[in-house]
Amino acid sequence: MVRLNNDEADRFHLHLHDLLLNHYDLFRNEFLVLHPTDKAEFFSTLKQQERQIFYRTLTSEEMAEVFQGLDILDQKNMLIDLDQRYASEILNHLYADDAADFLAELDDTEALTLLKTMNLDDAKDVKELMAYPPKTAGAIMTKEFISLTSTHTAQEVIEQLRMEGPEAETIYYLYVVNQADQLVGVVSLRDLITAQSNELVENLMSQRVVSVDSSTNQEEVAQIIKKYDFLAAPVINSDGILVGIVTVDDIIDVLEDEATEDLGDFTAARGATDIHVSSFKAAQLRAPWIVLLMFFGLITAGVIDQFEETLSQIVLLAAFIPLLMGSAGNAGTQSLAVVVRGLALGTLEKKGLVRTLLREFQTGMMIGIICALALLLIIPIFYKSWILAIIVGISIFCSLSVATVIGAIVPLIINKLKLDPAFASGPFITTVNDILGLLIYFTIATSLLEFL
Secondary structure (H helix, E strand, C coil), X not given: CECCCHHHHHHHHHHHHHHHHHCHHHHHHHHCCECHHHHHHHHHCCCHHHHHHHHHHCCHHHHHHHHHCCCHHHHHHHHHHCXXXXXXXXXXXXXXXXXXXXXXXXXXXXXXXXXXXCCHHHHHHHHHHXXXXXXXXXXXXXXXXXXXXXXXEHHHHHHHHHHHHHHCCCCCEEEEECCCCEEEEEEEHXXXXXXXXXCEHHHHCECCCCCEECCCEHHHHHHHHXXXXXXXEEEECCCCEEEEEEEHHHHHHHHHHHHHHHHHHHCCCCCCCCCCCCHHHHHHHHHHHHXXXXXXXXXXXXXXXXXXXXXXXXXXXXXXXXXXXHHHHHHHHHHHHHHHHHHHHCCHHHHCHHHHHHHHHHHHHHHHHHHHHHHHHHHHHHHCCHHHHHHHHHHHHHHHHHHHHHHHHHHHHHHHHCCCXXXXXXXXXXXXXXXXXXXXXXXXXXXXXXXX
């Protein structure tokens, strides 16, 4: 199998383009030895006319390997280009979890039509996976795994691997089941091939099996696989029956999806971060929060209006509004990022929520002291007013201390109440801290106005 680095890829793609159009046999020889990811990347560079030629050069099994590595948009486009029989053959050659993931992206009518044309056994496995709730272990697991009984010998298992291995998604872990198909142990490939040929599986297996329930959330599955450095985790149902496995490559996809979702929540743009989303759809998803935050901005304007008398007496106070609002917003967003990461990784529970809030408050105070001292030195030099420096210094100290607590506590409350994570987005936290920062600033300025 040939893998291309970034420097080689562009040159080799041009070479393959030429072979595809002019030398059919040579193209097959050079294309089929590529890594599956490189095959998918090459397909994505083809124009529509070239794709029609490409489809005629590969069998459905070879095409399935390309299809598996494509993003959902290219997969849909490929299915549109192909006749239904050829498309169903490609789906038959996919692992059941990959086929289920793809069909879940189609509307019900299209998915049902393709399922009806698939091989009955393959379609049954796919339907079973699609029946599980989204984002659970059952929904992302694969049905292609190897199970054993404890009475097998090492040699018998190796023979079984030779027969069933090519169809399994991974063979690094072999799961042992009893007569009721309940999970009772696990054997690593290393232990198997280093054992005596007549050694029984029951003497090789570990009975301390870490498994997940089919209803377990996919993020929790990812944390378990990460914690134990697994390449796969067995999935059982409520009766303890082994129903599938979740492999590390599926978990990488989960982590990418969750990171994309968290980024969307963090910026109040959930669902609109994908480059394939149209401008209209992106605007539709992002506009509600922008409009809501705009109304919060009116509250900010109202705060300034309430202190119009203070501003009219000392107009110079207005010059420091952007500084205070920007600093508080930045500090709050930093705390938000720390807490959101802790919630995603599950580390906050270990350290304690109160301890986390106290740490963020102390951090805000320390940053506030540093900023206040800097302003106490700079403002008297440029604006010839120690009182103004004290007002701005105290305000930024208080604002940053409060902002870090707000940035930390809001996502914790949102997480506890199971509300929309967008409430804990960076823009929302920034707007709230703007309002509080202005209130602190003008309250202190009004109190010390007589000294200015």
